[in-house]
Amino acid sequence: MMINAVTSREYGIMFPCPPHIFNGVAFTEHNRHKCDDGDVRYLFAGDGKVRGGIILGRRDGMLHSPFSAPFGGLTVSRSRRFEAVDGIWREIVEYCRAEGLGLRVTLPPEPYAPELTVKSVSALSRLGLTPTLDVSYHLDLGRGSFRDGISRSCRKLLNQASGNGLSVAKVVPVPENILRVYNIIRTNHLSKGRPMWMEPDDVISTAMLVKADFFLLMHDGADIAGAMVYPAGEGIAQVVYWGDMPGYSELRAMNLLAEYVYEYYRRAGMRLLDLGPATETGVPNYGLCVFKESLGAEPGLKYTMMLKG
Known part of the structure; x- marks a missing residue:
């Protein structure tokens, strides 16, 4: 060869x-x-x-x-x-x-x-080559409705969210709406000391290239949570970024957003929703693991293999 x-x-x-x-x-x-x-x-x-x-x-x-x-x-x-x-x-x-x-x-x-x-x-x-093992989570969209696979605690939080006057929708992917989602996620990352790897222009141009989907969750006219999703592979949608604004966690926006995104792609006939890793260079973010598992997400390994020059 x-x-x-x-x-x-x-x-x-x-x-x-x-x-x-x-x-x-x-x-x-x-x-x-x-x-x-x-x-x-x-x-x-x-x-x-x-x-x-x-x-x-x-x-x-x-x-x-x-x-x-x-x-x-x-x-x-x-x-x-x-x-x-x-x-x-x-x-x-x-x-x-x-x-x-x-x-x-x-x-x-x-x-x-x-x-x-x-x-x-x-x-x-x-x-x-030397491996680094990260843990990545995904949701099997063939398991039935979202609420069929979630934990008891997630169901309780979702019921709370449903009574908090929240609204969620898939928005038209024009620059104005893309930036609304981006600004939520950037604020979320900065509040947690996490880097935001993509700049606004990069997010917009890449979204246009791959035909990304964007979701917004609102409360009293304010944008408080959002998600950016790529059609990553055959039958697979990938949540590239999602998050909520600091100070709104008691509204349980992320639980409602997760349900909406799950049901959207289930109805679209996709087979998996890739939620991405809950580790960084192999080290678990325990809170993120708990959240994704409460949604019924399954863990799997993601390998990075390296050979020094």
Whole structure:
């Protein structure tokens, strides 16, 4: 098996339907400027036939998959045999070593491609990459109505929220509404000492590219909670950001917002709602874990594998 560098156009023709949006050419090119010197590598691995591919961006002496997204990993052709997955990763690691660069790969959470993720973790571990394990949560939208799967405490809080005069709706994704949601989430993050990785212009342009959905929850005419959701993969909606304004927690806005978002995508025929991680570099945020589990969300592992240059 060999590695060949190709153009973005060639990569897009070979893999027109990647397993998730972050492995697509359009998303990659939109974020190319975030790499050092705009250095993005589109690589094919094959043995006469293309068996798989990966998109890598160079930053700080390492090649990253992804370089500006929650996760990346391989895009493969129809064959996912263990031998083929091993061979693809072996050639990618050798390519990085020949370039004198490290490699950092964050694989999708297990529900996106469980078979490929398991085989990739095995291959990369045997190739000497060091893992960091985060815990990511998702909701199975096939379980029935939202209230069928929540905890007793969540049901109690949801009943309280229903009597607090709250209203929630999916809003038209125009810049004005996107900024309303963004400002809520930014205020929420700042109040908790958490970084906000995306600037307003970046949120707006990315939302237009991926056709993101936005939800707003209001009380007495004030915006107090919001959510930004990407159509991340086939049958999967991903909550990229959500949160409420400080000082409104007693209204239980997040419980009502979670129910609305869940039911919206369940009615739309999606199979999973990805709630994202509740850890940072492997360390749990216990309050966030409790909240997501109260919604009936299931935990799964999200692997970041790293090889120093």
